[in-house]
Structure formats: C-alpha cells, structure tokens
Amino acid sequence: MIFSKRPPAQAITLHADGIVNVIKxxxxxxxxxxxxxxxxxxxxxxxxxxSAITVSMVKQLGLIPAGKSKVKGVHGGEKIKDVYYVIVGLPNRVAFALMAVECDKLSEDDSEGMLLGMDIITLGDFAITNSNGKTIMSFRVPSQGKIDFVETERIKGGKVATISPIVVERKPITLKQKVGRNDPCPCGSGKKYKYCHGKP
Incomplete structure (x- = not known):
C-alpha cells in the first residue's frame, strides 16, 4: 500500500510586545x-x-503593469488600478508569485511596501492569539490541518456557537495586452508562455 505524504510545512511566527492591531x-x-x-x-x-503593492514600491522595482483590475475601497467606491506580477518572499524562505494591485501609501514613511491579502493567507494556516496581553501571529504553508476553537471549547465543556459557510466570489483580472505563445510567461518563471501558464 502506498501512503501519500503531506509536504513539509514552512512557518513563521510574530511575537509582539503587547496587543497590536496591525500585523507586520x-x-x-x-x-x-x-x-x-x-x-x-x-x-x-x-x-x-x-494583495496590494504601493506606488513607491512599483517605482523602486521598475515594475510594468500586467493588466488592470476594479478595486473596491472600504468606503464603497470603485477604481480601476494597475496590476503587477511580483514575487513575495517571507522570512521562512517561502516565496509566492502573484498579481498585486497598485495602492497609494500604507504608511507615511513608505516602510510598508505591500498588503498581504487572502490570496496569500488562504495558501496555508493562519492564526492570531492575544494570550497574556501579547499578540502572536503564526502562519504555515502548505496547510497542515484545521484550527477550530469551537471544537477545542466543546471538548473543554465551554459555550460554543457555529456560523453558516461564507460564499466566495472571485473576479478575473484582465491583462492589458495579450501574451503571445512564444513570449516569456508573465509569472516570471523564465519559460515561454506556451510551456507555462499558456498550456492548452
């Protein structure tokens, strides 16, 4: 009998000195x-x-737009923004190739260059705890199993509640110009498009 082996996970943990409302x-x-x-x-x-990348970071890296996307702000307005192919590396030496939409500033001094959204977070397991007045964030990829506080409290005899599933809607990103089959793949792999993301 052959058993499928789960790939090993890479993980990072952030230990804050107190309770924080921004995880960086x-x-x-x-x-x-x-x-x-x-x-x-x-x-x-x-x-x-x-995920989103700041205008300042786009300029420093010399990124060229790969397309455009409609972006909804927290206050409801819609804007058309440029989208860029980037690779993001985390401290645990895991890197993600993704498309990030352009945003203005994330901080006054431009020290924050990217917003890491659910396109990255959903690739693994993500948890935040605030025990003893200190925020701890931990992320591992790929996913290794579920984290269920309801199940934990049920086992301990605590009061629990469950909510109904969330419906997910994803909108496609349209490329500004068509990629030729013999052009380099926009994902940055170095392969021709026809041998990478352009496979039939």
Whole structure:
C-alpha cells in the first residue's frame, strides 16, 4: 500500500510586545522580470481579498503593469488600478508569485511596501492569539490541518456557537495586452508562455 505524504510545512511566527492591531512582518519583494529585489514590511490583512503593492514600491522595482483590475475601497467606491506580477518572499524562505494591485501609501514613511491579502493567507494556516496581553501571529504553508476553537471549547465543556459557510466570489483580472505563445510567461518563471501558464 502506498501512503501519500503531506509536504513539509514552512512557518513563521510574530511575537509582539503587547496587543497590536496591525500585523507586520519583514518581506522581500522581487521583480520577476529583472530579479531586482527590495526588503520591506508587509501588512497582513484578512479584509483584503487580494494583495496590494504601493506606488513607491512599483517605482523602486521598475515594475510594468500586467493588466488592470476594479478595486473596491472600504468606503464603497470603485477604481480601476494597475496590476503587477511580483514575487513575495517571507522570512521562512517561502516565496509566492502573484498579481498585486497598485495602492497609494500604507504608511507615511513608505516602510510598508505591500498588503498581504487572502490570496496569500488562504495558501496555508493562519492564526492570531492575544494570550497574556501579547499578540502572536503564526502562519504555515502548505496547510497542515484545521484550527477550530469551537471544537477545542466543546471538548473543554465551554459555550460554543457555529456560523453558516461564507460564499466566495472571485473576479478575473484582465491583462492589458495579450501574451503571445512564444513570449516569456508573465509569472516570471523564465519559460515561454506556451510551456507555462499558456498550456492548452
């Protein structure tokens, strides 16, 4: 009998000195075309469906727009924004190739270059605790199992409640120009598009 082995996880944990309302970790942002990279801080945001990159970081990396996307703000307005292919590296040496939408500033001094949204968070397991007055965030990828506080409290005899499932809606990102089959793949792999994301 052959048993399938779960791939080993890579994990990071942030220990804050107190309760924090913004979760930030060091990241490396890479231009997949030129391999130019920049070290910055990433803000983890479960309220963002996708990741975002600041205008300042776009300029420093010399990124070229790969398309456009409609972006809804927290106050309801819709804007059309440029989208960029980037590679984001975490302190645990895990990197993600993704499309990030352009945003203005995340901080006054531009020390935060990216918003890490649910497109990254849903690739693994993500937890935040605030025990003993200190915030701890932990993230591992790939997912290794469920974290269920209701089940934990049920076992301990605590009061619990469950909620109905959330409906997920994803909107496609449209590319500004069509990628030719013999062009380099926009994901930055170095392969021709027809041998990478352009496979039939």
């Amino acid at each position: 970790t060091p990241i490396v942002i890479i231009n997949p075309q030129t391999k130019k990279e920049f070290r910055s801080q990433g803000i983890w945001d479960t309220g963002a469906t996708g």
